[in-house]
Amino acid sequence: DAGITQSPRHKVTETGTPVTLRCHQTENHRYMYWYRQDPGHGLRLIHYSYGVKDTDKGEVSDGYSVSRSKTEDFLLTLESATSSQTSVYFCAISESGRLGTEAFFGQGTRLTVV
Amino acid sequence: AQRVTQPEKLLSVFKGAPVELKCNYSYSGSPELFWYVQYSRQRLQLLLRHISRESIKGFTADLNKGETSFHLKKPFAQEEDSAMYYCALSGSGNEKLTFGTGTRLTIIP
Numbered sequence: 444d445a446g447i448t449q450s451p452r453h454k455v456t457e458t459g460t461p462v463t464l465r466c467h468q469t470e471n472h473r474y475m476y477w478y479r480q481d482p483g484h485g486l487r488l489i490h491y492s493y494g495v496k497d498t499d500k501g502e503v504s505d506g507y508s509v510s511r512s513k514t515e516d517f518l519l520t521l522e523s524a525t526s527s528q529t530s531v532y533f534c535a536i537s538e539s540g541r542l543g544t545e546a547f548f549g550q551g552t553r554l555t556v557v
Numbered sequence: 558a559q560r561v562t563q564p565e566k567l568l569s570v571f572k573g574a575p576v577e578l579k580c581n582y583s584y585s586g587s588p589e590l591f592w593y594v595q596y597s598r599q600r601l602q603l604l605l606r607h608i609s610r611e612s613i614k615g616f617t618a619d620l621n622k623g624e625t626s627f628h629l630k631k632p633f634a635q636e637e638d639s640a641m642y643y644c645a646l647s648g649s650g651n652e653k654l655t656f657g658t659g660t661r662l663t664i665i666p
Binding site: 483488491501502537544548550 | 603643647657658
């Protein structure tokens with residue numbers, strides 16, 4: 444498995460509280476992604492990063508922010524958690540934008556907002 | 558905009574029967590297509606990519622630009638093929654990797 448870890452693996456939080464999920468990689472890959480996985484919706488891109496301090500929005504970015512201050516860490520923050528953000532969150536990394544580049548995934552974080 | 562459609566949420570196939578998981582895409586440029594698989598309690602992982610023209614675990618997929626499709630096929634299903642399968646697309650020069658909604662494949666013994 445590629446060196447990618449997510450923390451925490453499980454979290455229950457209350458509506459309105461801030462939550463930060465961490466993705467850490469040891470592969471020195473340039474690209475990092477945050478997805479959420481929901482039944483009937485598959486994997487949807489929240490935000491991604493193409494370098495330190497370089498980030499961009501995905502298709503479901505509302506309510507989420509990200510930061511990447513160093514190559515190995517990509518943080519996803521829910522400023523004020525809502526029940527609709529209950530989901531499984533996956534981080535992924537890829538080496539470059541070369542054609543056909545494989546993405547490697549973390550084990551996921553199950554977030555429940557009550 | 559890039560979009561991936563997997564019309565079947567669930568697919569059940571008997572062991573030994575052929576399998577076909579459908580994937581259609583929408584992208585104005587030259588796409589790169591992938592199939593990812595998620596076995597029970599495992600990470601999502603790459604199964605195959607169209608640029609490699611490879612066969613992995615007996616699965617193949619051909620990119621049909623005329624029909625904008627990238628269907629995944631296997632001639633004889635095995636029980637260990639039961640998993641969640643995602644079709645994915647990235648555009649050339651575009652770092653976004655877009656996934657379909659996934660198809661849960663169940664192989665009936």
